[in-house]
Amino acid sequence: MATKCIRFSNISQQFNLRKMSIDIGGMRLRYKNKDDTFLEKHLVSKEPFLQFKSWFEEACSKKEILEPNAMCLATSKDGFPSARFVLCKGYGKDGFKFFTNYGSRKAKEMDENPNVAATFYWEFLNRSVRIEGHVEKLSEEESTKYFHSRPVPSQVAATASYQSTPIESRDVLCEREKVLEAEYIIPQKEVPKPSYWGGYIIRPRAIEFWQGQSDRLHDRIKFRKSAAGEVPDGKILHEGEDGWVYERLSP
Numbered sequence: 001m002a003t004k005c006i007r008f009s010n011i012s013q014q015f016n017l018r019k020m021s022i023d024i025g026g027m028r029l030r031y032k033n034k035d036d037t038f039l040e041k042h043l044v045s046k047e048p049f050l051q052f053k054s055w056f057e058e059a060c061s062k063k064e065i066l067e068p069n070a071m072c073l074a075t076s077k078d079g080f081p082s083a084r085f086v087l088c089k090g091y092g093k094d095g096f097k098f099f100t101n102y103g104s105r106k107a108k109e110m111d112e113n114p115n116v117a118a119t120f121y122w123e124f125l126n127r128s129v130r131i132e133g134h135v136e137k138l139s140e141e142e143s144t145k146y147f148h149s150r151p152v153p154s155q156v157a158a159t160a161s162y163q164s165t166p167i168e169s170r171d172v173l174c175e176r177e178k179v180l181e182a183e184y185i186i187p188q189k190e191v192p193k194p195s196y197w198g199g200y201i202i203r204p205r206a207i208e209f210w211q212g213q214s215d216r217l218h219d220r221i222k223f224r225k226s227a228a229g230e231v232p233d234g235k236i237l238h239e240g241e242d243g244w245v246y247e248r249l250s251p
């Protein structure tokens with residue numbers, strides 16, 4: 001689908017210096033889809049993973065989308081959510097993979113509550129994909145394999161950083177980096193994967209596909225795992241494949 005967006009120009013910023021409150025209420029994109037078709041026409045599959053593959057590959061083919069694999073990952077502990085971007089490093093029928101530091105804030109939150117949500121947003125295509133599920137850690141073997149596939153400076157940086165811990169200055173990191181370089185890079189030794197670094201897989205129970213439309217009646221198709229005893233009526237709830245059902249949601 002060829003998509004063109006124009007930014008609404010009547011952005012009147014109301015700046016109140018005393019309150020430091022800037023009104024950007026007029027800021028929005030006007031979606032201008034050349035082909036205003038319903039999302040059903042773009043559904044290539046009755047299960048969500050092939051559908052994701054189709055949209056993801058299209059996003060990857062657009063030079064305007066620099067990091068199509070960036071996803072916003074939301075975790076939650078004690079009822080307080082937090083969100084940050086991570087890079088998705090693999091996807092398939094088993095789920096969506098990403099890598100991080102096992103001592104980071106997100107990791108601690110996932111230790112306590114493995115339920116997460118993740119969202120992709122491809123502005124150029126006016127598309128978003130929304131995932132809900134639970135995480136499991138990847139095997140040490142898979143994490144190690146991926147760790148060594150990364151550029152060496154990334155391996156060093158991951159080892160040098162105790163992610164999310166407060167530090168006095170950037171110099172602390174640079175010092176650790178120097179020590180690691182002397183230990184591994186100069187003698188050309190492999191940087192070992194630290195025990196505090198590895199991957200997760202999100203095993204989804206729901207995946208929603210959102211397509212922005214120029215009339216702002218956007219399309220939303222949500223796949224979810226069928227509940228026990230649930231019978232699709234073919235009108236509101238449709239039978240999918242592989243234990244999935246899907247429904248259209250109001251925008």
Ligand SMILES: Cc1cc2nc3c(=O)[nH]c(=O)nc-3n(C[C@H](O)[C@H](O)[C@H](O)COP(=O)(O)O)c2cc1C
Nearest residue numbers: 070084085086087099100101104105106107163164
């Ligand atoms: C586009 C983008 C991609 C990122 N990818 C990752 C990633 O794959 N893994 C990671 O640990 N942090 C990644 N980060 C950094 C995280 O957003 C975050 O700063 C870091 O993981 C610490 O988060 P936490 O304190 O909530 O654990 C990325 C940031 C951006 C903006």
